[in-house]
Amino acid sequence: MEYKIALVGNPNCGKTTLFNCLTGSNLYVGNWPGVTIEKKEGLVKNTREKIILVDLPGIYSLAPYSVDEIVSRDFLIDEPPDMIINIIDASNIERNLYLTTQLMEMSIPMIGVLNMMDIVERKGVRIDNELLAEKFGFPFVEISAQKEQGIDELIALVEGEVVKGAKSVHYPTVFPSRVGTVIHSFNHSVENGYQDILPNYPGLFRSIKLIEKDEVLQKRNAEEMERLDAEIHTARKAIRTISGQDVDGAIADYRYRFITKAVQASTKVIGKSHLEFEDKLDRIVMNRFAALPIFFLFMFIIYFISITLVGGATSNAIDNLIGNIIIPQVAGGLKSLGVADWLVSLITDGAITGVGAVVSFVPQITVLFIFISILEDSGYMARVAFMMDKVFRSFGLSGKSFIPMVVGLGCSVPAIMASRTVGDERERKLTIILTPFISCGAKMPLYVMMASAFFAANASLMVFSLYLVSLFVVFTSGILLSKTVFKGSSSEYLLELPPYRIPSAKNTATQVWQRVKEFLVRAGTIIFIASVVMWFLQNFDLHLYMTTNPDTSILATFGQFIAPVFAPLGFGNWIASVSLISGIAAKEMIVSTMSVLLSSVRGGFTVALSSLFTPLSAYSYILFVLLASPCVASLATMKRELKTWKSFGFAVAYQIGTAYLVALLVYQVGRLFI
Amino acid sequence: MMAKTLKDLKPGERGVISSIDLKGLMRRKLLDMGVIPGVEVYVDKVAPFGDPIEIHLRGYALSLRKSDAAKIIIVE
Numbered sequence: 001m002e003y004k005i006a007l008v009g010n011p012n013c014g015k016t017t018l019f020n021c022l023t024g025s026n027l028y029v030g031n032w033p034g035v036t037i038e039k040k041e042g043l044v045k046n047t048r049e050k051i052i053l054v055d056l057p058g059i060y061s062l063a064p065y066s067v068d069e070i071v072s073r074d075f076l077i078d079e080p081p082d083m084i085i086n087i088i089d090a091s092n093i094e095r096n097l098y099l100t101t102q103l104m105e106m107s108i109p110m111i112g113v114l115n116m117m118d119i120v121e122r123k124g125v126r127i128d129n130e131l132l133a134e135k136f137g138f139p140f141v142e143i144s145a146q147k148e149q150g151i152d153e154l155i156a157l158v159e160g161e162v163v164k165g166a167k168s169v170h171y172p173t174v175f176p177s178r179v180g181t182v183i184h185s186f187n188h189s190v191e192n193g194y195q196d197i198l199p200n201y202p203g204l205f206r207s208i209k210l211i212e213k214d215e216v217l218q219k220r221n222a223e224e225m226e227r228l229d230a231e232i233h234t235a236r237k238a239i240r241t242i243s244g245q246d247v248d249g250a251i252a253d254y255r256y257r258f259i260t261k262a263v264q265a266s267t268k269v270i271g272k273s274h275l276e277f278e279d280k281l282d283r284i285v286m287n288r289f290a291a292l293p294i295f296f297l298f299m300f301i302i303y304f305i306s307i308t309l310v311g312g313a314t315s316n317a318i319d320n321l322i323g324n325i326i327i328p329q330v331a332g333g334l335k336s337l338g339v340a341d342w343l344v345s346l347i348t349d350g351a352i353t354g355v356g357a358v359v360s361f362v363p364q365i366t367v368l369f370i371f372i373s374i375l376e377d378s379g380y381m382a383r384v385a386f387m388m389d390k391v392f393r394s395f396g397l398s399g400k401s402f403i404p405m406v407v408g409l410g411c412s413v414p415a416i417m418a419s420r421t422v423g424d425e426r427e428r429k430l431t432i433i434l435t436p437f438i439s440c441g442a443k444m445p446l447y448v449m450m451a452s453a454f455f456a457a458n459a460s461l462m463v464f465s466l467y468l469v470s471l472f473v474v475f476t477s478g479i480l481l482s483k484t485v486f487k488g489s490s491s492e493y494l495l496e497l498p499p500y501r502i503p504s505a506k507n508t509a510t511q512v513w514q515r516v517k518e519f520l521v522r523a524g525t526i527i528f529i530a531s532v533v534m535w536f537l538q539n540f541d542l543h544l545y546m547t548t549n550p551d552t553s554i555l556a557t558f559g560q561f562i563a564p565v566f567a568p569l570g571f572g573n574w575i576a577s578v579s580l581i582s583g584i585a586a587k588e589m590i591v592s593t594m595s596v597l598l599s600s601v602r603g604g605f606t607v608a609l610s611s612l613f614t615p616l617s618a619y620s621y622i623l624f625v626l627l628a629s630p631c632v633a634s635l636a637t638m639k640r641e642l643k644t645w646k647s648f649g650f651a652v653a654y655q656i657g658t659a660y661l662v663a664l665l666v667y668q669v670g671r672l673f674i
Numbered sequence: 675m676m677a678k679t680l681k682d683l684k685p686g687e688r689g690v691i692s693s694i695d696l697k698g699l700m701r702r703k704l705l706d707m708g709v710i711p712g713v714e715v716y717v718d719k720v721a722p723f724g725d726p727i728e729i730h731l732r733g734y735a736l737s738l739r740k741s742d743a744a745k746i747i748i749v750e
Contacts, residue, residue, distance in 0.1 A: 061706040065699060094732040095708045245711075249694075252705035253712070291722040386737045390723040393739075399726075492700040493742075494707060497728060497735040 002050045003162045006076065008103060009087035010096050011058030012379075012498040014115045017145040017507050018087055019055045022155065046152070047159045054081065060095075062102045064216040066423050073216070076106050077201055083109045083162045090114040090127060090142070091499065093267070097259045098252075100136065104171040107202040111158060112140040118147055119499070124271030131266040137171040146504045168202075174258035179250075182238045183207050189231050197224040211235045212248060278500045285380070291387055298380075302371045303409060307441050311364035318363075322356040342546050345539060346532070354531025357586045358524045361411075364441060365519060368410035369512045377503035377511075385495060395475050396482025398422070398493045401431040405474070408438040412634035413523050414515060415440075416641055424491035430481055432641050433651045434474050436630040437658075439466060442587035443625055449591050450622055453606045454615040462619070466626055473627060473658060485650065523633035530585030530632045538582075538593075555581065569624060569660070570617030570667040580624070586631050616674055620667040627659035678750055680729070680743035683717045689748035690714050696745045708732045709746065 007022075009015045023042030040055035056075060057068035064070045076084075086103055088096040093114070103110060114120075114129060129140040141157060143150030173180045187207040190197060198206050198221065209217055210225065210232055217225060225232065236247050243250035285294055327348045334344045375381045381403055389399030400422045408415030415435045422428040439447075447466060451459035482488065537555040541547045559578030566572045566580075575597045582593040598608035613621065629635060629652050639648045683689050691711050694701055708731060709715070716730040726739045 060703075063702060063706060065703060092732070092734040095734055098706060098708065248702060248705060249710065253710050256708060256710055256713070286719060286722065288720075288722045386726060386728065387722050389737075389739070390721065390725045393725075492703055493726065493737075493739050494700070494703050495726075495737045496707075497737055499735075 001163075002052065003083070004052045004054060004079075004081045005044070005083045005085055005158065005162065006081040007053055007055045007085050007087060008072065008076075008099070009058060010060055010089060010092075010099060012496065013058070013087050013089035013092075013096060014145045015055065015058055015087050016511075017504065018113070018115060018143070019053065020507065020510055021145050021148055021151045023053055044155060044158070046155055049159060049163060051159065051162065053085075059099065061099055064214065070216060076103075076108065077205075080106070080108055082165075083111065083158070085111050085113055085158065087113045087115050089116050091116045091119040091123060093127070094256070094259050094263055097263070098255055101174045101255045101258065102205075104136070104174070105202065105205040105208060107168045107170065107204065109161065109164075109166045109169050110138045110171070111154075111161060112136065112138060113154060114140055114142045115145050117142045117149070118144045119275075122275060123273045124269055126268045126270050128266040128268075132262060135172070135262040135265070137169075146507070173204075175251075175254045176242075178242050179239055179254060182235050182242070183211065186211060186231060186235045190228065194224075194228065197221075197228065208251070211239070212251060275499075281500055282383075286383055286387070295384060295387065298375075299406065299409075302368070306364045306367040306371065306410065307444060310367045311441065311444070314363040315360040318360040319356065322352060322360075327352055342539075345546075346535060349539070350532045350535030351528070353535070353592075354528045354585070355524075357531060357588050357592075358520070358527050361442060361588070362516065362520070365411055365414075366512060366516050368407075368441075369414070369515045370508060372407055372410075372414075373508045373511045373515075374503050377501065377507065379498045379500045382495060382497050386497060389493060392478075393493075395478030396486070396488070397427050397430060397434075397478055398424075398491065400493075400495065401427060401434075404431055404435050405438050408435045408440060410441050411519070411523075412436050412438075412440050412630045413519060413637050416634060416637045419641060426486055426488050427491060429642060429647060430478065430486045432638060433481070433654060434477055436634060436638070436655060437470050437473050437477070437627055439470055439626050440587065440630065440634075442631065445588055445591045446625055447622060450609075450613075450618045453609045454613065454618045462622075466622065469623060469662070470626060473662065477654075477658065481654075522637065526633040526636050527586045527631065531589070534582050534585045534589065566624075568668065569663045570620045570671075571613060573612055575612060576621060580628075583625065584632055584635075586633075587625070590625065616667060616670045620663045620670070623666055624659045624663040627655065627662055629655040629659075678748045680715065680717070680746040680748055681727075681740050683715075683748065685717050685719050685727075688714055688716045692747040692749040694746050696742060700742060704738075704742075704746075707736060709736070 007015060007019055019040060019042065022044050024045040038057075042053050042055075044051040044053050054075070056072040059066075059069045059072050062069060062073045062076075064073065084103055084106070086100050088100065090096075100110075100112065112129075112132065114127060117127075120127060127142070129142055132140045139157060139161070141150060141154050143154055145151070173183075175183065183204070184207075187203050190207065190210070191203065198210075198217075201209075210228060213225070213232070213236075239247050239250055243253070245253065284290060330352065331344055331348045334347065335341075375384075384406070385399035385402055387399065388402040392399050392401055401419075403421060404415045404418040407418045412435060415438070416432055419428050419431045419435065422431050447463050448459075451462050455462045534555070537558070538553050539546055540554055541552045542554055542557060547553055555578050556574060559574040559581060563572050563574045563577045566577055571577075575594065578597065579590045579594040583590040594609075595605060598605060598612075609618075630638075635652070638651055639645075642648045642651060677692075678689070680689065680691075691709060691713050693711055694704055694709065696704065704710075713731055718728045718730050718735065720727050721737070726737045727743055728735055728737045730736075
């Protein structure tokens with residue numbers, strides 16, 4: 001027999017860690033249909049029966065405020081699992097139990113898992129899980145997922161309970177009896193008089209949602225709600241009379257009263273709280289004067305290590321390995337086998353080079369992911385959003401949008417995906433459009449090349465100015481777009497600040513591996529294909545014959561055609577435009593294309609560059625690259641997250657338009673002075 | 675005299691929620707997060723730039739903007 005179990009809990013309660021504990025390495029990451037939220041499924045390890053564990057997104061309640069919550073709710077109704085494992089952060093038990101009271105209304109067998117018991121102990125608290133089980137009607141177990149304590153017992157309990165095959169259960173109601181009566185008689189009327197209304201919903205849950213005038217039901221089932229209008233009105237009036245408050249306030253209040261009573265009965269403070277270290281850390285890190293400098297220090301360290309140290313060391317080594325060892329060997333080997341020249345070129349200059357562009361980026365991006373994962377799991381990222389909220393509010397976003405932009409300093413692909421944490425749809429879209437303005441690591445080779453060729457003494461200053469420009473563009477674009485296309489002001493900001501925790505190495509490793517894998521698969525495939533396409537455009541002329549003269553290739557012809565467009569920006573030569581176009585595949589290609597196209601010029605690369613650019617036009621070129629739409633992998637990610645072609649088209653048009661405008665202004669105004 | 679609100683509490687001060695004068699999404703979110711009349715909250719700090727604020731309630735830390743805190747009435 002096969003069983004399906006849903007893992008449900010608040011964000012930050014250690015759900016991912018528990019999921020990993022329960023499934024070992026047997027997991028599959030996909031997507032919930034229609035949305036870009038990850039769907040994780042795995043097989044519970046060490047069981048006799050086949051038990052599939054579905055990880056639902058972390059949610060605070062089953063009320064539909066975000067896509068996460070709707071996805072979870074729809075899953076529980078449309079594909080009811082055989083059991084729900086409700087993971088609860090026991091160090092924060094009351095608020096976690098709020099979701100529990102809602103889950104109890106789904107009439108699905110449940111097990112409560114009290115996680116983070118090690119922190120509860122440090123707080124000097126003891127919890128009587130048997131008493132909790134009495135109050136709530138289902139078993140509670142204590143575990144520490146991070147320390148892997150209690151896991152085996154949990155698995156045994158889960159398997160024992162799920163094979164009992166309880167079809168539907170009725171848990172104690174959290175509402176006082178008078179209110180309970182109102183809800184039950186409402187439920188009766190629906191079941192007797194309106195059997196066609198939401199028949200697949202669990203009765204209690206359906207009644208409460210209807211009485212609450214739940215937003216999702218209002219949207220999807222407006223007609224049914226109309227028919228029940230009188231009954232709903234009566235029920236709401238009754239609840240208002242009994243409670244003396246508004247229906248939504250009353251229901252939340254009753255839930256928390258039930259919870260507080262149960263928690264007070266089953267919790268005992270037996271010792272002193274030993275969380276001084278976390279408190280001290282918070283005082284320092286969020287100190288009014290030290291917070292921002294500390295943040296910049298962290299960022300500097302992260303970028304220095306990942307891009308300068310690791311990136312510098314490895315990407316040269318890998319480029320070397322590929323360019324000077326692998327490609328010649330492969331080329332030699334293939335040629336000796338009599339393989340046609342064009343095929344050899346396709347394999348070496350096209351495919352291997354393309355793969356090389358991605359692979360050389362992997363070490364730095366892995367290190368970057370490690371740091372970001374640590375920042376997130378330690379709780380620091382939430383503090384950063386907290387700190388930056390006021391600044392971001394001034395241009396139409398909220399502090400949560402800061403995190404994708406920080407990630408974007410490494411690579412836009414994970415940055416755009418990180419926008420999922422921005423709850424509000426308008427803000428999320430705006431974040432996705434603005435994040436690519438933050439310079440990604442792949443553009444660094446171009447800056448370094450240009451900087452050393454034209455700005456030798458002031459190279460770092462020039463690069464620093466680029467970051468300032470991107471910040472400025474993000475800021476002004478945010479203001480502009482918030483007043484026009486993405487009209488609206490910053491939405492409801494309510495952010496939990498999770499306790500500081502030391503992330504487990506195992507968790508971090510798993511998370512980083514998953515992200516690197518996703519980057520390799522998604523970005524890698526796209527960049528690879530784009531490189532091959534680019535190879536084709538560079539090596540074939542308009543008659544589709546292979547050409548050894550780069551000036552006659554399709555790419556060159558196209559470059560010559562559009563070059564005039566860039567004349568007002570100071571770089572209306574075809575080599576510059578061709579290199580730009582090659583950057584669509586991967587930004588690192590701008591440099592490689594330029595060096596290939598200039599390889600025949602006498603005097604060396606730097607001399608050749610000087611024949612194409614002046615310092616001013618070089619700066620203008622860099623600005624264009626900085627701001628224009630990112631590489632094809634990021635474009636694909638942008639399209640996925642923005643969903644519609646309209647939004648995507650706008651995003652690309654805005655980005656390229658801004659790049660053009662800024663480069664134009666800088667060049668033309670600069671010319672007046674230089 | 676204007677009622678005392680959560681915004682009026684300084685870091686280090688406590689208060690009991692009396693009512694929430696917000697509507698719509700923000701109100702529902704606050705209710706879900708346990709910010710309901712009768713609960714005691716503790717104001718821990720203000721963000722480095724002056725906004726938002728961090729409050730502690732029910733054993734956890736929550737941050738919200740001063741403009742919203744100004745609509746949460748505290749029992750006098």
